[in-house]
Amino acid sequence: MNKKAISFGKISLNVKKTQEEDDEVSSTSGFGTFGRTPIQEHKEIEEIADDLENQHVHQVMGIKNFGKKAKNFDVEAMVEEARKSAQEAAKRKLEEEASKSDETEKPSSSSQNDDDEDDEVIGPLPPPNLKQDEEIGPPIPADLNSKASKKGKPKGSDNEDSYDDLSGSDEEEVLTLEKRIPNSHEVEMQHGTKAVVALAVDPSGARLATGSIDYEVSFWDFAGMDASMRSFRTLQPCENHPIKALQYSTTGDSILVVSGSAQAKVLDRDGFEVLECVKGDQYIADMAKTKGHTASLNSGCWHPHIRDEFMTCAQDGTLRLWMTENPKQHKAVIKPRQQGGLKTNPTACAFSRDGNTVACGCYDGSIQMWDHRKNFVNTTTLLRDAHQKQTEICSIAYSYLGSYLTSRGNDDTLKLWDLRNFKKPLHVFPDLFSRYEQTDCSFSPDDNMIFTGESLQRGQDVGRLRFYNTKTFELVTQLEVTKSHVIKAIWHAKLNQLFVSCGNGVVKCYYDQKRSLRGAKLCVVKTHRKKHSVEVMSSQQIITPHALPLFRQEKLRTSKKRMEKDRLDPLKSRRPDLPITSGQGGRVAASGSTLSSFVIRNLGLSKRVDDEQDPREAILKYAKDAEENPFWVAPAYKKTQPKAIFQNTTEDGDGPSDPKKPKT
Template sequence: MDAEEGQSDGDIASVMGFSGFGKKARTFDLSAIFEQTRRTAIERSQRVLEERENEDQMKDEGGTPHSVKKSLKSAPASARKRSESSSDSDSEIGPPLPPQHNPEDDDDEEELVGPPLPPGYTAHSEDDEDEGEAQDEDDDDPVKKIPDTHEITLQHGTKTVSALGLDPSGARLVSGGYDFDVRFWDFAGMDQTLQAFRTLQPCECHQIKSLQYSVTGDVILVVSGNAQAKVLDRDGFNVMECIKGDQYIVDMANTKGHTAMLNCGCWHPKIKEEFMTCSNDGTVRTWDVNKEKQHKAVFKPRSFQGKKVIPICCTYSRDGKLVAAGCQDGSIQIWDRNLSVHTKYHCRQAHVPGSDTSCLTFSYDGMTLASRGGDDTLKLWDIRNFKKPVNVANGLTNYFTMTDCCFSPDDKLLITGTSVKKEEGNGKLVFFDRTTFQKVYQIDVTNASVVRCLWHPKLNQIMVGTGNGLVKVYYDPLKSYRGAKLCLAKTKRKEKHTEMLAQDYIITPHALPMFREARQRSTKKQLEKDRLDPKKSHKPEPPVSGPGRGGRVAAHGGTLSSFIVKNIALDKTDDSNPREAILRHAQAAAEDPYWVAPAYTQTQPEPLFAEASDEDEEADKEPEWKKRKI
């Protein structure tokens, strides 16, 4: 059978064009290996015990164990080899020792009882055990996981940074502020100068309220003080813009979009095309990126009396099934995403009425909701029992309608920022334990309010936006990954200076003597030449003689109207009596009436013209200088 299999393998190899199928895999007898290891360990432990007994015996006799070693070294080589071979044949079973092994080190080894340790494993001393216990304590203490040993500062501008967004991979950061600018930061592309690679104003003269990357990280939702939200791609180019609704329609559900200023917006955590916005028109709307002319659904928050309430912030639950909104009357209202009429959870007195609830965020397990109120509180809610908060923290000053709160990646801490007035202290980033809700840690960020905060779960870095235009990134070189660590490793590129040769001369053709114009020795001749040139001397045009040409009339006037007045209206060539001038046509009109007379022949009498009186004749005889000029 083996010969037949070998022949068939050879035939297949020759047909497929290669020499063989490779070497045959080695096989190991595990039971024999374990038995050999056990016997070796037992023999080694016995040899160590015998050596210790010999050392004790030598000490009693007054010698030292080193004398035994010296006697062995001073013995002839043949005897040493014979003794080593006999001892090896008697005691050692297994593979030979490596060539770099020093047999003298065996005397200093500690006693080993039991089977040898597996490869890659070292015996733990008491110090190692202490380190392990300390590491366990670090795992139990969430404060020691806060990455705040190092920080970098990104200069967004001089006004409040009101929006921050990190893509899911943590490679890019976007920041927006009250200066209408949106800046793009690339951690992998930045060097130590920490400059943004792009700055734009997507919403013209409107403050940026919220920025967020989608689940896939390919587009960014931009929510500003405008009534229309925008979606940009990763490089800042416009993808879509929501339609604006009709502000004259009373029922906001019948309009296609928002009619007032936006307050907040966020992406759906599961569906990459869907996002949500809330506005001062009293609605929360969901949108589809591919359908910018119409919203998907409308949620209308209502007060206890059924009146319209303005939502300040909105968010999705972690699974995307719930839609939550924090309203201006202090209530928190939560809907089922597929049922937009009645709320599923509703707390009327969540915060003080009239205070703006600036942030809502769900924990990673989806059972807990944190709310940051405008009444200087931070509250923790269990949505299964939404009547009263689980924990409350007071005294957290809040001056902004977009102050953040968020959970740590391990869901054990809750962080938020505090606001301060100008030159009245430092804004702080405060950390609370989720279970006890005790303040366990705080960071003094800068001498301005802390508005935005993000704790990215993949990078394990904390991004903070402040009221003086700074974006601070806190990280730990040992606990954080990529992000800010990438740009600090890059040095600033040196500018390449172009070397110029000072000895080279550039000669233009007109610089040669044969093409050079003769230099004027005096300015008088040049002035005379310029005077003859009509363009240089601005010589006025001579008067037109004759009827006129080129749109210009003769000496009678510069315009056509003056020419007509002087030549036609004031024509004095006809000095005859006007009565005689009219009566010249009387005979022709009577013999052959053509224009007016035929129409009145039946009704009008014959005209009788008065004869010239003596006064008219005397007037005609007046001298020329007495006649009135017309």
């Protein structure tokens, strides 16, 4: 055989061809030739150039025919040695050699059929003058080749691995499901003190939005956060209405906010309001005649493919489709009905993955679906007793492939449905207590698991997030999240991270160090640095070197010394009053807590009066002192009172006066 060129198809080895056919193949293999066919003299020139190149390689590296020609082997001796080694080797070594030979070497053996023209040959090209009975490399014995072919390849296929070999057995699949959950590390974010009942992640995984019953919505940017995990913006978009649902649009440029009011809002990525839906007329009986909702909203979601369309459901018994171009009037209205034809309130709504189906879970326990491409008059799928009547269906979610549906209800159950046989659930997962109307459920990105949160009951200490197998319906694992209720959970397929919101205002992010990308991993590695405040001098310093000591100002080189000095000054530091170390009644005790004690301490007696002393004697004791040093009445009239002039009764001053004597 002549030398062949390497082509980008299968490299085939055909030993039955004649010398003339090999010459034709060698001239047409590979990419072929372009333009005129080369002449024979050109081939001779190439052969001479190849010989010169081989000589140069032999001089430099000591190897002849590098990549061009193969060495000659003694085939019979090598076959005997291989047979002896195969008989002496153990079974385990046979399996290892078979696996290694399949991966690294694929030599041709004499037992192979000459008609297999499609077998792949990997390695250097065969020598040019190879006969039909010659082989390349040591051949594999027949018994070893048969065992290797039986163990290395499944039944019914020669060159492809079966699904069982790739995925493993059933027991290994259960273990791999548990390992697929990204929960090796966790990060905690504090939204507030009340329950976080709304959670949304950007489709690209760059931002997170959380909403709570404390009326606030917080925005978290993973690229801008550090290890302190603080939100960059917190606002109250709907005033005093609790937030019930949040969802980013398919492009991630806007976010839908569903609150307890009758008007849904759309915000941009930074939290600024883009639009607000109109409120309907509550005095009109027919809800189809109003332009908007007339009661508080329950849930809402974006269309998966139409960028500007979203849906809301409310307590007025309607679902409404909206377009961001016209928020003043709904695009379409859907009215779900009960068994007897009366209206019922939809508590959860969702679009299918392809966007062709609108589904909602109602308060009467039914799940109803409509075709998005037709008029919303009759339901395409209706299941009355999906959950217990007079209980809210918290959440409904479609699988990524679109063939399964899961629903979570306040009747403490989680149900898995097959949309191809939507009459009975595939399985019912009981004993899942739910306290909130926003407790949700969802599928894993590979549709092999469904997960939901669980609220705390009496006697329980830790809220859990449970994972179930969609094929065997067994509990895969459960994560102990926090000492509170577990409400919302999102498994982001692009980041491979789990976001869980709790009843104590905590939002946790679970990720795997190896299989998760970006997201919270960007924040953990960033250290929190405290920003130093720049101190600005309010007044300029006047330098007077020859001033008198009285007016001289001390020159402070640094602001630290000045702050220490001002700290010691009680006026500049605004030191509060020091506490009283003695006495009772606090600071009032210094002057008296009552008016009588104040008079006694400041105006009255300076000495204490004993209770056993006679009060008359105690007063008369100060009579002489009162005459000599008057304090009460006499000093007040001393300056204004005239001096008293008294008439003598007699001339001598003795005896009674004469009444007939005229007065002078």
